[in-house]
Amino acid sequence: MANTSPAVIEAQKAIGAVLEQLEAKTGGDVRDIALEDFVDTDPHTGSPILQKAVEITLQARPSRRWST
Known part of the structure; x- marks a missing residue:
């Protein structure tokens, strides 16, 4: 991320948290x-x-089970 402004870095952190x-x-x-x-x-x-919209695609996590 060359020459990224502080405002962009702050927005990326906020989006990452969401x-x-x-x-x-x-x-x-x-x-x-x-x-x-x-x-x-x-x-x-x-x-x-x-207008602008954000499209988010989620992928289900495989359930993990330990064999006993």
């Missing part, structure tokens, strides 16, 4: 994360607006 919490709550592993654009309708004007 993803860690998600994995802890779901028992899954974050497999993929993507930023997507989508068109929505502005509730005040009724005009179309471009």
Whole structure:
């Protein structure tokens, strides 16, 4: 990460913490994360607006059992 600003580093740490919490709550592993654009309708004007959404793909962790 060459020439990464302090604001970007702080955001990466915050996002990493949120993803860690998600994995802890779901028992899954974050497999993929993507930023997507989508068109929505502005509730005040009724005009179309471009918004951003985060798509997170979780993969189930295999259950681990010790043989006895």
